[in-house]
Amino acid sequence: MKAKLPVMIASGEYPDIVSGKIDGFNKYGQSGAFIPLNEPIAKWAPNIKKNLIDNPEAKSQTIAFDGNHYSVPMLSAMRTSEGMLVRKDWLDRLGLPMPETIDDWYTMLKAFKEKDANGNGDSNDEVPFSSVGTPDTYYLNFADA
Incomplete structure (x- = not known):
């Protein structure tokens, strides 16, 4: 996705949700490609908001240089992962x-x-x-x- 992200951003045609890393959100969020999620998280996502406050690792994965959140933390930042499946x-x-x-x-x-x-x-x-x-x-x- 790293190579595709700049091309997608340049085209101006991208989906509602994009997966990426903080460096991409730093670069493209501040240029207006992504909307800041600070207000929606504060208003409608109390569990994510709490996690961002309580978990510095989760916060560091999502906060851009300008102080905005253009993404939500990966599940691994919340100390879970894909999870193991057992028969x-x-x-x-x-x-x-x-x-x-x-x-x-x-x-x-x-x-x-x-x-x-x-x-x-x-x-x-x-x-x-x-x-x-x-x-x-x-x-x-x-x-x-």
């Missing part, structure tokens, strides 16, 4: 609780790998964990933990 039917089949700790995740993923989590009689065809990226960055899925 509850596999948990139930293996009698496992929903994982809450890193140790729970290890136990669950090991059981998914070694036992017949999908119930088809073959304990070697389950994929216990899948992620985007490369194997050397998979650990990032657990970084907030």
